[in-house]
Amino acid sequence: MNKKILTMPRWLKISIAVSVSLIVLFLVAGFIFYNMLTTSLPRYEGEIVVKGISGKVDVYRDSLGVPYVVAENETDGAFALGYLHGQERMFQMDLVRRAGAGRLSEILGPDALIYDKMLRTVGIKKTSQRIIKVLKPEVLKLLKSYSAGVNQYLKDSKGKYPVEFDILDYDPYKWEPEDCVIISRMMAWELNISWWTDISFTHLVQKLGEEKVKQVLPDWEENAPYVIPSETKSYPKLGTGLIEIDKDLRKILGINGTHLGSNNWVVDGSLSVSGKPVIANDPHLAYSTPGRWYAAVIRAGDWNVEGVTIPGIPAVVIGKNQNISWALTNIMLDDTDFYIEKLDSSGTKYLLNNSWKDLNISEETIEVKDSLDVKLKIRSTHRGPLISDIHPYSFLYPDKSLQRTAISMKWVGMETTEEVNSFYLLNRANNWKEFKEAVGYFSVPGQNFVYADKCGNIGYVFGGKLPKRESTSPTFVFDGTTEKYDWKGYVERPEIPDLFNPSQKFIATANNKTLKNFKYHVSNLWEPSSRIERITGLLTGKQKYSVPDFMKYQMDQVSPYAKMITQYIISAFNNVKATDENLSLTLDLLDDWDYEMNEFSQVPAIHSVFYKYLLKNTFYDELGDDLYNQFIFVSNVPYRSIEKMMKDKSHPWFNNTETPQNEDRDFIIRKSLVDALSELEKIFGKEIKEWQWGKLHTVTHKHTFSGQFSLLDKYIDIGPFPVGG
Incomplete structure (x- = not known):
């Protein structure tokens, strides 16, 4: 009997072989990646024998993993904190210090060259080297001990660094005290909001003219007389490429926190259940993995x-000791100015007061991974560096007038300031006097320091170096050919009011205007008043407050700003019959809304998408794509502009310049709501019950590598999570 032999088709054999090979490769790669992850995990148990400490140090952890460092002296405590920061945040620390030092190209290659050029030109590393020389001896000693702790971790973990180092194929270099200062200065850079606005506002004037911009910029009359310098319109055209470079760098570092807002408040013992002051703080920096x-x-x-500490700095930035507590928010201080410079044909001199002055010219070498070293020439005036040298304008802006524009920058963060001394003293302050002395060393970024102590006192101190300006238009780029617009030093600390045990029994700040009728310019960049209004309402609504009350208030989602906008929406439809079913239902929902941005509610989604279209339908036709995106990026500017404009039904900016008719506020409101409903219907369908805010409004804690390796995103990012607010 003949047996029939079945043979497998060749194509099937190949397919099976390829599939098996891919599975094996995937498993091997997964095992290698898992091993890389697990071998770099921090140690939470055991004993480590190290050199560099004088006695035993114990580290305990609570149920949330928060370390408790118990040491016999400060230097040993700093060593331990350095070790802990290193083993849990080394890549984060290394990336930020590299950025500040202009050394990202060493690990990221030519694509990072533009960022290195920017921060080398700004001079964060050079500034940090100067700051080290003015630190108190005891502070420098602490930084050295902290650095020794970081370096002990680097030594103990050689070959077992976090997986990010393996992916980028490099080892971190030795930690130095100077790196702690760089980290501190990078925080100042992150919170420097006026870097974004001066150039953009000047661009507004150049495109639209003085009168048109007067109509839209918020707080135009803050420091009367307030007149745009007549020279602004005749300045060479300015590009916004510098701002785009900074935005991209912030994404890489996870420090895109310029405009997210913060709150702090304190009540004295007469308003608390315990009879002692209660203080609260919620700084809203960018979400990232790991956290800030x-x-x-x-x-x-x-x-x-x-x-809470910032990895890289041996100090508690916000917190308490045995005698006092303190909390911080951003002042929104205008501590940066830009100047249009006129250079000679050689590019080595600049015109000042009808005389040619020599530029200060230096050269640095940037090492670039997988490429040749790059020479960077840095040119500076007496005010600061020519930031227009950061990138080739000819590449980003073919317009030759843009290529010729030389812009210098003056920033408080380029000064030799003493924030690290401030943190040291703050951690050890025992009373109001010592607290004020500590804050007196703090210059940049400008911060609202709110205070409480165990004796029942509360207070507020303005922490920042405030430039003295004779100009009444500090929101724009200045003419650099004259000293007329130069800073005239800084406002003396005693001239800036503080607050101690106020009669209202509480103090609150929310990035709002903090100094009323102050003779010096502080800022035009305040956040809208809605948050401070809500906080003030909560702090005047009860006789006594507790810690749980404040925890609840920190999660409060009621928006006075939304209330203001919604009232205009309802008014715009008062005499209009809504024939669309969803439009009619939406108006009913808005009319009944309690203005809480609850994640399960549909109304916040409607309101927020409406607001997006309100901005676009109001500003886009005049600004165009690039300038519109710059204008809305620092959100407090359009928020406050709209708040101002809503009071005038016929405000000229509501008119669409691209149509023959003359639109007013109510027309734009009606159009924006219809546009919003159309978008929501496309996303979620016709049923409004499906339009929950949390589906649209999510939070993701993104890793630096997020978006670079799509298969890894779900493993390295945390989220998205639906949230209210």
């Missing part, structure tokens, strides 16, 4: 403090 803060408790000799 590192919570810690330190018991090390006279250093007895707890709160």
Whole structure:
């Protein structure tokens, strides 16, 4: 009997072989990646024998993983904190210090060259080197001990660094005290909001003219007389490429926190259940993986403090010691100015007061991974560096007038300031006097310091170096050919009011205007008043407050700003019959809304998408794509502009310049709501019940590598999470 032999088709054999090979490769790659991840995990248990400390140091952790450092003296405590920061945040620390030092190209290659050029030109590393020389001896000693702790981690973990180092194929270099200062200065850079606005506002004037811009910029009359310099319109054209470079760098570093807002407040003992002051703080920096803060408790000799630290700095930035507590928000201080410079044909001199002055010219070498070194020439006037040298204008802006524009920059962060001294003293302050002394060393970024102590006192101190300007138009780029617009030094600290045990029994800040009728310019960049109004309402609504009350208030989602906008929406439809079913239902929902941005509610989604279209339908026709995106990026500017414009039904900016008819506020409101409903119907369908805010409004804590390796995003990012607010 003949047996029939079945043979497998060749194509099937090949397919199976390829499939098996891919599975094996995937498993091997997965095992290698898993091994890379697990071998770099921080140690939470065990004993480590190290050199560099004088006694035993114990580290305990609570149920949330927060470390409690117990040491016999401050230097040993700093060493331990450095080790802990290193083992849990080394890549984060290394990336930020590299950015500040202009050394990203060493690990990221030519694509990062533009960022290195920017921050080398700004001079964060050079500034940090100067700051190190003015630190108090005890502070420098602490930085050295902290650095030794970081370096001990680097030594102990050689070959087992976090997986990011393996992916980028490099090892971190030795940590130095100077790196701690760089980290501190990078925080100042992150919170520098006026870097964004001066150039954009000047561009507005150049495109639209003085009168048109007067109509839209918020707080135009703040420091009367307030007149745009007549020279502005005749300046060479300015590009916004510098701002785009900064935006991209912030995405890489996860420090895109310029305009997210923060709150702090304190009540004295007469308003608290406990009879003692209660203080609260919620700084809203950018969400990232890992997070920006590192919570810690330190018991090390006279250093007895707890709160949140910034990895790379041996200090609690926001927190308390055995005698006082403190909380911070951004002042929104205008501490940056830009100047249009006139250079001679050689590019080595600039015109000042009808005389040619020599530019200060230096050269640095940037090492670039997989490429040749790059020479960077940095040219500076007496005010600061020519930031227009950062990138080739000819590449980004073919317009020759843009290529010729030389812009210098003056920033408080380029000064030799002493924030690290401030943090040291702040951690050890025992009373109001010592607290004020500590804040007196703080210059940049400008911060609202709110205070409470165990004796029942509360207070507020303006923490920042405030430029003295004779100009009444500090929101624009200045003419650099004259000293007329130069800073005339800084406002003396005693001239800036503080607040101690006020009669209202509480203090609150929310990036709002903090100094009323102050003779010096502080800022035009305040956040809208809605947050401070809500906080003030909450702090005047009860006789006594507790810690749980404040925790609840920190999660409060009621928006006075939304209330203001919604009232205009309802008014715009008062005499209009809504024939569309969803439009009619929407108006009913808006009319009944309690203005809470609840994630499960549909009304916040409607309101927020409406607001997006309100901005676009109001500003886009005049501004165009690039300038519109710049204008809305620092959100408090259009928010406050709209708040101002809504009071005038016939405000000229509501008119669409691209149509023959003359539109007014109510027309734009009606169009924006119809546009919003159309978008929501496309996303979620016709049923309004499906339009929950949390489906649209999510939070994702993104890793630096997010978006670079799409298969990894779900493993390295945390989220998205539906949220209210």
